[in-house]
Amino acid sequence: MKTHFIAIGGSAMHNLAIALKDKGYQVTGSDDAIFEPSKSRLEKKGILPAEMGWFPEKITSDIDAVILGMHAHQDNPELAKAKELGLKIYSYPEFLYEQSKDKTRVVIAGSHGKTTITSMILHVLNFHQKEVDFMVGAQLEGFDCMVKLTQDNDFMVLEGDEYLSSPIDLRSKFLLYQPNIALMSGIAWDHINVFKTFDDYIEQFRKFVASITPGGILVYNEEDTEVVKVVENAENYFRKIPYKTPEYEITNGKVYLKTEMGDVPLSVFGAHNLLNLEGARHICQTLGIMDEDFYEAIMSFKGASKRLEKVEREDKGTLYKDFAHAPSKVKAAVKAFCEQFKNEKKYGFLELHTYSSLNPVFLEQYDHAMDGLDNAVVFYSEDALKIKRMEPISPELIKEKFKNENLKVFTNAEELHAYWETLDKTQGVYLMMSSGNFGGLDLTK
Template sequence: MRVHFIAIGGSAMHNLALALHQKGYTITGSDDEIFEPSRTRLEQKGILPSQMGWFPERITTDLDAVILGMHAREDNPELVRAKELGVKIYSYPEYLYEQTKNKCRIVVGGSHGKTSTTAMVMHVLRHANIKFDYMVGAQLDGFDTMVSLSDDAKYAVFEGDEYLTSPIDRRPKFHLYKPNIGLVTGIAWDHINVFPTFDFYVKQFEIFSDLVEDGGTFIYFGNDAHLSKIAANAKSTIKTEAYATHPYEIVDGICQLIAGDLRIPLKIFGEHNLQNIAGAKAICNAIGVSDNTFYNAIATFAGAAKRLQLLASNKSSNIYLDFAHSPSKLMATTKAVKEQFPNRKLVACMELHTFSSLNKDFLSEYNGTMSKADVAYVYFNPETIKHKQLPEINPDEVKASFGGNVEVFTESEKLIGVLRQQDYTNANLLIMTSGNFSGVDLKAFALEISNK
């Protein structure tokens, strides 16, 4: 099979390219810019484009498929050429479905927790020696790539992103996977640029439930009123199953699952992760994994990258990095750290970096989301707002939207300076961002703080 990737350098795209290369396909690709780690990983496998740019002459009728990434534009010259020649064009999620349409597809969606829940299922299945294909939105310990495809696996486990499929397909990605087992962790408004109203956003999850294959199962967090309504109105050809937060307790700073008389110590913590564990268990049970196998495996799960990732620590403080950027994620992550370490001061800082978070009409959704922090900082870069062509916002508007004791910065150097001056004796630092605070080496900064 000969497959060409338009915009091969993306996080998801380059992982799919690596997975198909591993499968023995002949892979080519183009992009106008490729950053690390994509560049090195593609180069190591000999599939890094020799020069940057778009080259329509690379598109020929010898290709079996073209896979189109979100980074490409609708008028991309390679895309135009593929259409002219009638070469089969797939989006990223379309091709994943094409590769797994004869397998049992397990798809985890939701506004928050989908990466962690998907990672938990993958961890348990590997522990149970069950072969599976997968796609997940973070690098996980023990997995070389974020995508893996095979000819003989019975199951495929996908993280179901609700963002757009491709420049020429405005459907959410998770609408294309047609799951046999579909799980939704919760609904909290996000991606305002694509879903301008909350009702429209909720509708996407309703559609997802309708796309569960007949005879399949729709699993959902039962304490979410919107999901409960969707489940109540689900089609009669599928089963619905609710789950709740798994019972737990914190003993000597260790989060433990409560399962009858058993107490299972975990390497992760936070009520949101206990919800994720319950969802992952429901999926695993649905395909025949026993409770005993699940608990033995989940006890060794250390989390996904940038999901309450411990960057550095000493005897009296921990520094965590979390991908949290939406209101629900901020609230859950801040609450988790404070609950786990109630006797430590919590210093929390977050970066407004996404389109939704920098949108003036969305800012009010952040009210109270950092209230569990003893010291709270918010950073945004005005240049990022200009780049996204959004209306300007000012620090006073951000402070009023968040409420409480939040202090707002627009220069990362000043924020880092203030963080350096904090006393971290018996205190934790929680860094929350989908970016890097305009170029800060967060790992090095965390080590600097812990060594003070």
């Protein structure tokens, strides 16, 4: 089968391209910019484009499938050529469904926690050498590629994202998977640039639950009121399995899960991660993994990439980085950090740089998000606001919305970096929350 990727360099797209190459497909692609690690990984497989840019001549009538990434625009010249030739054009999730429509599909959804839960499930299955196809959005220890597609595996585990499928398919990605088994971890307004109201956002999850195949299974977080409302109002038939935060304790900085089989030591911390773990356990049960085997495997789970991930610093200081940027994720990360290091001086840094997080209306969702930290810092770039053609935001407004008078606010990367240099990183503990890089800050030094 001959496939062509428009925007092959994306974190998800390049993993799919590699998976198809490994499956024996003929793979080509284009992009206007490709960064590491995508660049090296594509090059290693021999599918890195020779030059950057869009080349309509690459689109030929013998291509079986064109896979369109969100990074491309509606007026992309390669997309126009594909339409002109009448080629089959797939969004990323649409193509994954085509590859898995004869398998049992397990879809993990939610505003927060879905990457970690999916990673936990895959870690347990990999530990016990249970073969499944999968797609997850973060790099996981022990896995070379975060997409796997085979002819033989019976199950496919998919991280279900509520964001749009492609520039020409404005459905939420997870609505294309039609799960046999699903999990919903939580609902908290996100992607305000696409979903203008909270109800519009919730509607995507209502549709997701409605897309569960008849007689399927939904594992859901019974501690989330919005999730419970969606589940209770669902009209289709499926089995409902609720879960909640399990009992645990922290002894000498180590988290122990309280189970019928005794205390289970964990390598992750935070109530939200214990909640994620419980959801993963129920999904693994549906896949034939007994609790004893689940606990044996989960002890060695160290977390998904950039999810409360410890950074090895040259000075041996204690620093964790987290992908958190949406309000619910920030609050969960801060709460976990403060609980884990309650006797230490705690520094928390948050970078706002997505469309949603820089929207004055959406900023209200961050109220008290940094509470509990001894030293809280928010950084956003005034240049980023200009590039996004957004109105200026004052540091005073940030403090007001966060409801934190002691908040330090930086709008210039150089000033942030200068402040960073004044801190002794061997004193206290540090939590760095961003889907960016704080204007190029090196967290290892």
